[in-house]
Amino acid sequence: MIKLLRVDHRLLHGQVAFSWTNALGTDCILIANDSVPTDDIRKTTLKLSKPNGVKLVIKTVDDAIAAVNSGVTDKYKLFIIVESIHDAKRMVEGCASIRQVNLGGTKKTPDKKAISKFIFATEQDVADIRAMVQAGAEVELRQVPSDGKIRAQDVI
């Protein structure tokens, strides 16, 4: 079962590793990203960030979609992390079972506008958020689980 898909440009780090895995009771983290599988330094860092007792699987976005749809992930309480809003949209479009999307942090760049203190979105990102909401996903903004959920469609 898929507990949550989170967008976080830092992928797996202390804040995610501790607060989210604990709050979700997850036993498996899937990082879906097209550059990490071939980036050994980043991959090693992410693996060292893994909390004890949790499995960590790293795949490209397409391979992650295929894995989720094949059923091999069904036995896990799965927590998926992607780097960008666009990758989240690809996952939501590719997997009917992903309908809980958390926006946890995106990188601030000059072409993006702030939709919260920690989420920066291009026009394409805003369109991708709308597409996910349209597809029936709940898209919400929270940095840590104890924050109140802010619905994405209320701030874009």
Add this chain to the structure above:
Amino acid sequence: MKRFVIATHGNFAAGILDSLELIMGKQENFEAFCAYCDGENDIKERVRRLIESKKSDEDLIVVTDLFRGSVNNEFMGYTEVPGVYVVAGMNLALLLELQVNQDEDTPDMIRGAIQTAQETIVYCNEKNEVQDEEF
């Protein structure tokens, strides 16, 4: 009910509490005890008042920065008080483990958190490559 007091030399306690809250959100039952700030040179009385403020149904877990340090030494005198627990040698991993496991029985929670936190002190240059995992 558990109450955590982070007690340190100087402002370390306030700083690490800020770090804990950045990761885990606001914590109602964690407080900072910053010793020897603004010319304070004796914390005995402040430690005594803190211990006295413990409610009877509450476990008071004091986490200090340095074993054998004077802050820890002041609290060591109260380890015989029922419901008072003193843990030295704090790092952020220890606080995170305590926060995450605070529903456990207090001595078990402390033992588990210490073990996990010790494993997080790592010489990263010598850390071996971790294997890939599959579903």
